[in-house]
Amino acid sequence: MEDRQSGSLAVREANVTHTAVYFCAAGLAAVPVPVQPGDLTLQPGAAITLTCSLASDMSSYTMLWYRQHVYGDPIEFIIKEYDTSRGRFKATLDTKQNRFSLGISELQVNDSGTFYCAATNSEPAFFGKGTKLTVLEPGCIVSPPTVVVLPPSEKECRDRKEQLKKTLVCVASGFYPDHVSVSWTVNGQSVIKGVASDHPALRVDDKYQITSRLRVEARKWYTGGNIFTCNVSFFNGNDTIYTSAEVYGGVDVRWIKTEPDGETREEFVKVTQTAKLSYIVMIVKNIVYGVFVTILAWKLGLGRSHATAKK
Known part of the structure; x- marks a missing residue:
């Protein structure tokens, strides 16, 4: 057995x-x-x-x-x-x-x-x-994340279904180890629809960074008073630390820059694209490994069949 x-x-x-x-x-x-x-x-x-x-x-x-x-x-x-x-x-x-x-x-x-x-x-x-x-x-120091929410780009207009959409980007950076989870709320209410978070976190030197995106209807973004909040939980080995950042709807994003160091939204988008590329490479490696194992298993099975036939 x-x-x-x-x-x-x-x-x-x-x-x-x-x-x-x-x-x-x-x-x-x-x-x-x-x-x-x-x-x-x-x-x-x-x-x-x-x-x-x-x-x-x-x-x-x-x-x-x-x-x-x-x-x-x-x-x-x-x-x-x-x-x-x-x-x-x-x-x-x-x-x-x-x-x-x-x-x-x-x-x-x-x-x-x-x-x-x-x-x-x-x-x-x-x-x-x-x-x-x-x-x-x-040499690596346990550090909680810094969280910022980047408002939508004014150039973003439509999705593939020709519906007006806006994308907010949350960036959590400078944390170690990579025990984090990200969620969104709109006016204090949890939202899942339209949320996409990178996984795993991207290693940058001796720290980690992760991004999450929230796509909402443009009219919801342009409605003044709506509050969009990114919530990040981080486990430091003993306790879970909660950090959040928010942005208000109805804001003209052309003149907004983010802290720290005044990075623009476009610079953060570049980092996000790098994280996506790393994830795609990881998936490709996994597929190649699976094909290799399948071929190896097939060859081993074929070898046993020949050995049995000779006997």
Whole structure:
């Protein structure tokens, strides 16, 4: 039984992507989605134990841990319940408490990434939401973000459906580590429609920067008194720090410059475009890796077929 599961998992480990992870985690209530802790920030050399649980009986499933170093990279298998330990990684299964733990000793900077607990008794495996772990780099100082909201460009008029739209840009910069999330409100009310945030954050020297955009109807922007607010939450390893910036509708944007250092909206847009390009390159790398793994798996299967035929 264990050999059959290991062989089945070997193919899945090579092909799981971040898309598959979030699809499984967003399943129905009956799906055994593992519950995991939130973000963690630790110093090198420390030890950590990540623990996940299931609402259903864990003994009915094979439990596993995976890691994704950087968003867009392939998900890599670390350890399953039968392995017990692999180097600095140790797996512990407690079926009475319905808990499955991953212990990591002597943390290193390259241990940073998102760790996923998974449960399976057949295809597919069901993943938790993930725990983002950052092992702080020497010389890098934990810093909260500076947030600014850039009003729309006066040159922006229409979208592809010929409807009048305006785009506001929020820039959060100068933070470390990259444990941030961005949301928008209009007049204090949360909005999701028209929001697009970059992911992951862009590394600039020893700090990070992230941008988020909000597209609204032009008439809403030109209505005086409307308040558009960008809200950024940042986890510093101990507490979550909330920072926001806002801009008022009905403003003539031709004479507006932003702080700090008087950068113009166009300069921030250039940075945003750079972040988009980095994300596209990351996606292309992921696709190439998937094609490589598929070809390799096909060749290995073909080799086994020839060997069987000769016998």
